[in-house]
Amino acid sequence: MKTNNPSEVVELSPSYRIPLFLIAGACALALVSLWLAGVCALLGLFLTIQTILIRxxxxxxxxxxxxxxxxxxxxxxxxxxxxxxxxSPIPILFYFREVNSIHFLPIIFDSKTLLDCLNKYYPRERKLYS
Structure with missing residues (x-):
């Protein structure tokens, strides 16, 4: 987690857990189906690049x-x-809904800090009364 001012900005650190799992899974899938392994490996590679670039x-x-x-x-x-x-056991997908759109993001960043920030900036109690 990177902070410029703890009360103003929190930037989530990257997590390569999901991309590496997909790439490892692709290696195992290669024994069963090269086509499936290729798809899984491409998704893992794509998420690895996104993990490097996106914050x-x-x-x-x-x-x-x-x-x-x-x-x-x-x-x-x-x-x-x-x-x-x-x-919850292994967070893999972050979903949030806005007034006009829905967003799904793979968790390619620190999931604990993500949850802490969500509870801080948009707590569950606030959602119930919005």
Missing amino acids: LQFTDEALNVLRSGKVILSFPYSEWLNWEIFW
């Missing part, structure tokens, strides 16, 4: 998506309706 940054007002250090998307909390992290 999530929480500010007091919005969740920002950065690519190579530049903000490419911003999602103000005022437009959020709901969020969820799927599969």
Whole structure:
């Protein structure tokens, strides 16, 4: 986790857990089906590249998506309706819904910090009364 000012900006650290799992799974799948292994390996490679390039940054007002250090998307909390992290034992997918759209992101960043930031910037109690 990288912070410029702890009360203003939190940038999530990358996590290569899912991409590496997919690449390892592709090696195992190669014994069964080369086609399936190729698809799994390509997805793992794609997520590895995204893990290198993409960062999530929480500010007091919005969740920002950065690519190579530049903000490419911003999602103000005022437009959020709901969020969820799927599969608690090993978090693999982050979902959040805004007024006009739904977003799914693979968890290619520190999942504990993600959950801490979600609870800080858009807590569950807030969702119930929005």
